[in-house]
Amino acid sequence: MRRCAAAFSRRNLLKNFGVAGASLAVTGWHAGASRLAQEPDGAKPIESFTGPGPNPHWNSIGPYFSEPQKVPLILLTDRPVQLETPRHYFQTAFTPNGAFYVRWHLDGIPNSVDLKEWKLQIEGKVAKPQAWNLSELMQTFKPVSLAAANQCSGNSRSRLQPRVPGAQWGNGAMGNAVWTGVRLRELLEVAGVSSGAVQVQFQGLETGHGPKGLGSNAFLKALDINHPVLEESIVAYLMNNEPLPMLNGFPVRLVVPGFFATYWMKCLTWIRVLDAPDDNFWMKTAYRVPDTPRGNTTPEESNAGKVKTIPIERMPVRSFLISPDGSSKIPEGMSVTLRGIAFSGFGRISSVEISDDGGKNWRSAKLGEDHGTYSFRTWETPWTANSPGKHTLAVRATDEKGNTQTDEPVWNPGGYLWNRIERQVIVVGNAS
Amino acid sequence: MRTRLFTIFSMIFTAGITAGVVYAQLKQGAYRPAALGTIQQPAPAALSTDAVYEVSAYPVPALELAPAEGRQDVQIYCNTCHSPRYITIQPPLPAATWEAEVNKMIKTFGATIPDESAKKIIQYLQTHYTPETRKTRDP
Numbered sequence: 001m002r003r004c005a006a007a008f009s010r011r012n013l014l015k016n017f018g019v020a021g022a023s024l025a026v027t028g029w030h031a032g033a034s035r036l037a038q039e040p041d042g043a044k045p046i047e048s049f050t051g052p053g054p055n056p057h058w059n060s061i062g063p064y065f066s067e068p069q070k071v072p073l074i075l076l077t078d079r080p081v082q083l084e085t086p087r088h089y090f091q092t093a094f095t096p097n098g099a100f101y102v103r104w105h106l107d108g109i110p111n112s113v114d115l116k117e118w119k120l121q122i123e124g125k126v127a128k129p130q131a132w133n134l135s136e137l138m139q140t141f142k143p144v145s146l147a148a149a150n151q152c153s154g155n156s157r158s159r160l161q162p163r164v165p166g167a168q169w170g171n172g173a174m175g176n177a178v179w180t181g182v183r184l185r186e187l188l189e190v191a192g193v194s195s196g197a198v199q200v201q202f203q204g205l206e207t208g209h210g211p212k213g214l215g216s217n218a219f220l221k222a223l224d225i226n227h228p229v230l231e232e233s234i235v236a237y238l239m240n241n242e243p244l245p246m247l248n249g250f251p252v253r254l255v256v257p258g259f260f261a262t263y264w265m266k267c268l269t270w271i272r273v274l275d276a277p278d279d280n281f282w283m284k285t286a287y288r289v290p291d292t293p294r295g296n297t298t299p300e301e302s303n304a305g306k307v308k309t310i311p312i313e314r315m316p317v318r319s320f321l322i323s324p325d326g327s328s329k330i331p332e333g334m335s336v337t338l339r340g341i342a343f344s345g346f347g348r349i350s351s352v353e354i355s356d357d358g359g360k361n362w363r364s365a366k367l368g369e370d371h372g373t374y375s376f377r378t379w380e381t382p383w384t385a386n387s388p389g390k391h392t393l394a395v396r397a398t399d400e401k402g403n404t405q406t407d408e409p410v411w412n413p414g415g416y417l418w419n420r421i422e423r424q425v426i427v428v429g430n431a432s
Numbered sequence: 433m434r435t436r437l438f439t440i441f442s443m444i445f446t447a448g449i450t451a452g453v454v455y456a457q458l459k460q461g462a463y464r465p466a467a468l469g470t471i472q473q474p475a476p477a478a479l480s481t482d483a484v485y486e487v488s489a490y491p492v493p494a495l496e497l498a499p500a501e502g503r504q505d506v507q508i509y510c511n512t513c514h515s516p517r518y519i520t521i522q523p524p525l526p527a528a529t530w531e532a533e534v535n536k537m538i539k540t541f542g543a544t545i546p547d548e549s550a551k552k553i554i555q556y557l558q559t560h561y562t563p564e565t566r567k568t569r570d571p
Contacts, residue, residue, distance in 0.1 A: 043464065051523030052563040062521070064471055068487035072471045078492045079515040107514060112486035163523035165533055209513050216513055216541035246487045281540065 050168075055158035058325065058424075059170035060084050069245040071098045076167050080104035080206075081247060084172040090322045090341050093368065093376045094147070095175035097239055102247045103152050103173060103261070105219045105282075106208030110267055113205070113251055120187075120235065120252060124201075124273035127192030134237060134251050141182040144234055147375035148257040149176045149343040150264055153287055153312050157415035162299060164415040171320060171422070176343070176376035179255040181236035187271065188230075197225045199274045202254055205267035215281025221263050222278035223256070232257045235268060257374040258314050258345035260416075262287045287312050287414070294410055295417040302413045315345030316419040317405055319352050319379070319397035326424050331431040335384045338365070341376040344399035352379040355394040359407060359421065362396070385428035396421045495520065502556025505549040512543065519557065524566040530557040 046061050055061060065075035065083065073083040083102040089095055119131040132140065152173035157166055167173075188200070201222040210216020223230060234255045237243070244250040249266030256263040262282075278284075288309035289295035290302075294316065297307050319342035330336055342349045348370065353362040368378030385391060396405040405421045477488075495516050497503050510516060525533075534554050537543040545553070559565055 049520075049523070049566070051566075055523075065491075065493075066471050066474065067490060068474075075517075076521055077515065077517045079490065079517075081490055109490065111489060112484055115483040115485065158523065163525070165522055165525055165529060168521055168523055211542040214540070214542045216543070243485075246485070250485060285540070 050158065051163050054161055055168065055170060057170055058087050059172050060158060060168055067102070067247060069098065070247065073099065073101070074172065076169070080107045080109060082167050084169060085175060086172060087322060087325055090320060091339060093341065093371055093378050094177055094240055097242055097245050097248065100175040100177065100245070100248055101152070101173050103167070104206060106206045106216070108207035110205045110246060115251065118251060118269070120269060120271070122187060122191040122271045125194040125197040125275050126273050127194060130187070130191045137182055137235070137252070138237060141186055143180050144183055145178055145180040146234065146257060147176065147178050147371040148255055149174060149374055149376050150261045151315050153260040153262050153416045154414065156418035159418050159420070160411055160415050161409065164413055166415050177240045179234060179236035180238035180241065181234045181252065181255070184233040184235055185231055187235065193225060193273055196275045197273045198276060199223065199278050200225055201272040201274055201278050202265040202268055203270040203272065204249065204265045205269055215286065220278065220280045220282055221265060222274065222283055223263060225273070229256055229259060260312050260315055262312065283311060289414065289416050290412050295412050296410050297412050312416055316417055317344035317346065317397050317399045317403045318342065318419045319395045319405065320422055321393055321395045321424045324426060326426055329427045329429040330385045332385055332388050332428050333431050335382050337380050338383045338393065339378065339380045340395060341378055342397035343374070343376050344397070344403060345374065346403055347400040348373050349377040349397055350400045351398045353396050354381055356383065356391055358392055359394045385426065388428050388430050391426045391428055392423050393426055394421050394423045498560045500556060500559065502552040505552045506556060509543060509545045509549060509553065513541070519561065522561065524561060524563040527558040527562050530554060530561065
């Protein structure tokens with residue numbers, strides 16, 4: 001009886017049951033909830049939009065949403081589909097297929113693929129055009145596997161100042177998987193690339209409603225025929241040793257290790273060898289970055305049309321603190337493990353460092369297993385919250401080429417290449 | 433005597449814990465009403481052994497755009513290639529950026545929007561979705 005009296009005063013009891021009993025309306029509830037001394041975790045949804053300042057959250061701000069073959073992910077758009085992976089799925093080096101982010105350009109996304117009909121085709125400037133069904137791809141060629149991170153060019157776009165139009169990704173437009181399939185170079189060798197070939201173009205099954213020849217009709221990407229990345233690229237039919245989810249490119253997807261995901265054609269069906277540079281919208285206009293250090297420019301320079309641009313390619317070095325995520329307090333004096341991931345499209349991660357004093361002093365974290373040059377690399381380090389208050393943790397990575405993250409922001413009109421040092425505020429409470 | 437005192441103290445202490453008076457700040461048993469069913473668990477699909485690999489139709493939740501002049505034009509023309517959620521996910525964009533976006537849809541992507549409707553769409557986006565005009569996001 002006394003326990004009851006301590007937990008609920010008569011006034012609170014009345015308030016509590018009065019509100020709950022009178023109405024289930026959300027607004028009615030919030031009036032009742034305000035009696036709590038602190039905001040109860042998870043009681044309120046995230047605010048409905050951010051801007052014109054930067055999005056302050058790790059992820060984008062949409063609601064959770066279920067799509068076929070997917071766990072609930074953060075909805076950006078429904079048609080075409082764009083879904084972001086929530087932060088906690090990055091606690092491990094490999095991102096589960098069901099949680100892997102999704103980004104389509106055109107709304108004609110396959111709902112079904114009949115493998116009796118489907119064939120991967122090589123056409124254009126080749127001696128012997130080819131067409132293989134999935135069974136032939138799996139039987140004819142030696143399977144190869146590699147771990148590689150896949151990141152949307154516009155990952156973290158919602159950080160840019162001033163904000164730019166486009167999908168307002170937080171940090172979750174990325175994922176890492178073991179990809180298994182066939183070497184692209186082997187396929188090209190069988191077809192026999194003709195002399196005079198300059199690029200190889202990739203097209204998947206997605207289609208749009210726009211007129212033929214425009215970017216709204218087909219999504220096409222191309223790479224130079226002599227580009228070294230072609231040696232490492234594979235046509236993958238397995239993702240983490242499972243078939244690819246439809247939304248991630250079933251039945252096969254191009255894997256271009258170290259490159260942004262724009263080249264990783266989903267539902268890859270046509271490989272086209274070209275004798276002239278591809279001038280379709282998705283190469284000539286979209287997915288281009290300023291030919292400047294870090295792809296950085298200003299709105300003024302960009303609007304003046306003076307900025308020379310080049311197609312986006314490799315992913316700059318990035319690192320993330322995944323846990324703790326700041327959503328709960330940590331008691332003073334407790335030694336917790338900071339965990340996260342790092343990756344770079346330019347080479348292996350050589351170090352990850354942590355600062356808990358706003359970036360003045362840094363110390364090294366322990367790197368996890370090395371799964372390959374372009375894979376996520378996990379890291380961890382113990383950290384003791386020494387005093388109650390707000391602590392800002394920062395994380396930066398360096399790759400084997402010596403590229404390091406800095407505190408300088410990036411701006412370009414496409415909202416690409418963001419790789420500034422990430423920060424996380426951790427609230428430490430009293431332990432006694 | 434000492435033993436008796438200790439026993440009495442222990443009894444008081446134990447009674448104190450079970451009664452909860454020691455933890456005046458302990459909150460317990462707080463529940464709240466909540467909406468259910470916004471995320472459904474999918475039922476297992478019936479799978480055949482043929483070569484067709486299929487998923488269900490991709491879901492598109494309803495979206496209420498601000499009821500104002502131009503909304504119908506947005507629903508007709510923008511909706512051809514993408515759902516209007518492409519509008520509401522944007523950060524508040526300057527008026528000139530919205531105009532450029534609509535012009536990009538027409539000139540770069542070949543959207544066939546009559547001039548009159550294009551003007552109304554631009555006006556609509558500028559009225560509701562700039563830093564000055566955007567106060568809230570549609571559900």
